[in-house]
Amino acid sequence: xxxxxxxxxxxxxxxxxxxxxxxxxxxxxxxxxxxxxxxxxxxxxxxxxxxxxxxxxxxxxxxxxxxxxxxxxxxxxxxxxxxxxxxxxxxxxxxxxxxxxxxxxxxxxxxxxxxxxxxxxxxxxxxxxxxxxxxxxxxxxxxxxxxxxxxxxxxxxxxxxxxxxxxxxxxxxxxxxxxxxxxxxxxxxxxxxxxxxxxxxxxxxxxxxxxxxxxxxxxxxxxxxxxxxx
Amino acid sequence: xxxxxxxxxxxxxxxxxxxxxxxxxxxxxxxxxxxxxxxxxxxxxxxxxxxxxxxxxxxxxxxxxxxxxxxxxxxxxxxxxxxxxxxxxxxxxxxxxx
Numbered sequence: 001x002x003x004x005x006x007x008x009x010x011x012x013x014x015x016x017x018x019x020x021x022x023x024x025x026x027x028x029x030x031x032x033x034x035x036x037x038x039x040x041x042x043x044x045x046x047x048x049x050x051x052x053x054x055x056x057x058x059x060x061x062x063x064x065x066x067x068x069x070x071x072x073x074x075x076x077x078x079x080x081x082x083x084x085x086x087x088x089x090x091x092x093x094x095x096x097x098x099x100x101x102x103x104x105x106x107x108x109x110x111x112x113x114x115x116x117x118x119x120x121x122x123x124x125x126x127x128x129x130x131x132x133x134x135x136x137x138x139x140x141x142x143x144x145x146x147x148x149x150x151x152x153x154x155x156x157x158x159x160x161x162x163x164x165x166x167x168x169x170x171x172x173x174x175x176x177x178x179x180x181x182x183x184x185x186x187x188x189x190x191x192x193x194x195x196x197x198x199x200x201x202x203x204x205x206x207x208x209x210x211x212x213x214x215x216x217x218x219x220x221x222x223x224x225x226x227x228x229x230x
Numbered sequence: 231x232x233x234x235x236x237x238x239x240x241x242x243x244x245x246x247x248x249x250x251x252x253x254x255x256x257x258x259x260x261x262x263x264x265x266x267x268x269x270x271x272x273x274x275x276x277x278x279x280x281x282x283x284x285x286x287x288x289x290x291x292x293x294x295x296x297x298x299x300x301x302x303x304x305x306x307x308x309x310x311x312x313x314x315x316x317x318x319x320x321x322x323x324x325x326x327x328x
Contacts, residue, residue, distance in 0.1 A: 032233070033293075040296055044303040051307045055314055062318065062327030077256070084252050092245040095236070095286045102235050197233075201288070208287045212279045219271035223259035227267070 020196040032198035039202045043209050046172075050213050053165050057220060060157050067154030069225025071147075074139060075162070076130060080222040083126050084214065090119035091211045094204045101201070104194035106187060113184045113200075116207065120177050127170055134159070162221055169217060172210045179203050234291040244285045251278050 018028055025031035061068045097112035138146035140163070141156040183203050186192050192200060255274040263270060284290040289300055318327050 029233075036292075037295060037299065040299045044299060044306070047303040047307055048310070051310050055311055058311060058315060059318055059327065062315075081252065081256055085249060088245065088248045088252065091248075091282060091286050092241060095241050096238070099235065099238065099241070102233060205287055208282050212282055215278045215282070216272075216275050219255055219259070219275050223255065223267075223271055225267075226259040227262040 018195060020191070020193075028195055028198075032201075035198055035202050036205070039205045043205065046209060050165075050168070053161070053168065054216065054220075057161050057165070060154075060161065061220075061224070064151075064154040064157065065225075067151040068158050069228055070151055071155045071158035071162075072222060072224035073226065073228075074137070075222050076133065077222055077226070079126050079130050080218055083123050084218045086119050086123045086126070087211045087214050090116050090123070091208050093119065094207045098197070098201050098204045101187070101192055101197035102194065104197075106190075106192075109187045109192065109200065110184060113180055113187060117177055117180045117184070120173055120180070124170060124173055127166065131163075134163075165217055165221070169210065169213055172213070176207050176210050179206060234288065236285065236288065236291065240285060244281050247281060248278055 021028055021031060025034065093112045093115040097109055097116060100106075100108035100112055134140055138144055139155075139159050141160045145152070145156055145159075147155045180203065183192070183200055186199060251274050255271055258270050258274075259267065261267075283300065289296055319325055
């Protein structure tokens with residue numbers, strides 16, 4: 001199923017067609033539309049996947065607003081904000097990558113894919129540092145958990161949600177990095193062309209979605225009751 | 231759906247807006263707005279997400295089928311949250327999560 005190195009695109013005829021065109025599609029345009037739609041339908045399932053966790057968060061925060069505020073304050077707002085900016089920038093570089101692919105600018109495409117991956121790695125690195133802080137401060141739910149007596153039960157619910165939601169998000173980032181490596185290889189070996197730039201667009205949709213999840217995670221986890229403590 | 235090429239200037243503008251919104255959401259979180267802190271935070275997040283969906287994900291330039299699928303996901307998410315929250319909120323008379 002892998003397209004050949006030199007994808008030649010011209011009007012489909014009975015005798016030859018673009019290497020990237022699968023036989024059950026009419027032409028590359030229709031194939032691209034189908035692929036994009038397929039990714040969108042998958043993202044719908046992802047909305048519900050994360051949606052369930054956001055729902056759990058909603059209920060528990062409604063029940064324990066004070067515990068959530070106190071717990072949220074224990075997260076590093078500088079690192080959280082930095083990571084938000086890192087991901088937003090990675091979405092920009094991803095959009096630039098798609099743009100370059102659409103214009104057939106191979107080297108720019110590779111550069112922007114690399115930048116996107118670098119930013120993704122930076123995000124995971126900062127996340128790792130944050131997780132380490134939580135470990136050192138005894139904020140990992142379970143037998144080692146330490147917190148002020150008044151909130152010790154509810155704070156563990158907050159941190160459970162924190163680790164599961166950011167952990168699932170980080171897993172999606174790692175998968176995204178894998179996809180980008182794949183796209184980088186395809187960009188490098190000539191599979192991606194001006195006519196066949198759709199894989200970059202589809203990969204971009206996934207990446208932007210992961211960014212959007214963080215756009216909601218950040219305020220809900222890091223910015224609860226920030227005004228209550230100095 | 232088209233292979234519409236979005237001008238780079240649009241991307242830069244969206245990016246700047248997203249950064250500014252991030253700064254605003256952080257700054258506002260330090261101001262006591264009571265119940266409206268969460269409204270502001272979610273409102274800004276929804277605005278940011280909308281910008282990413284429309285411009286970075288090209289939905290603004292996409293066909294109706296894409297719009298329907300995106301709207302569908304929001305509709306289902308809406309049912310999930312509204313129905314469940316409605317359950318919990320109506321278990322006690324006070325209309326709180328009790």
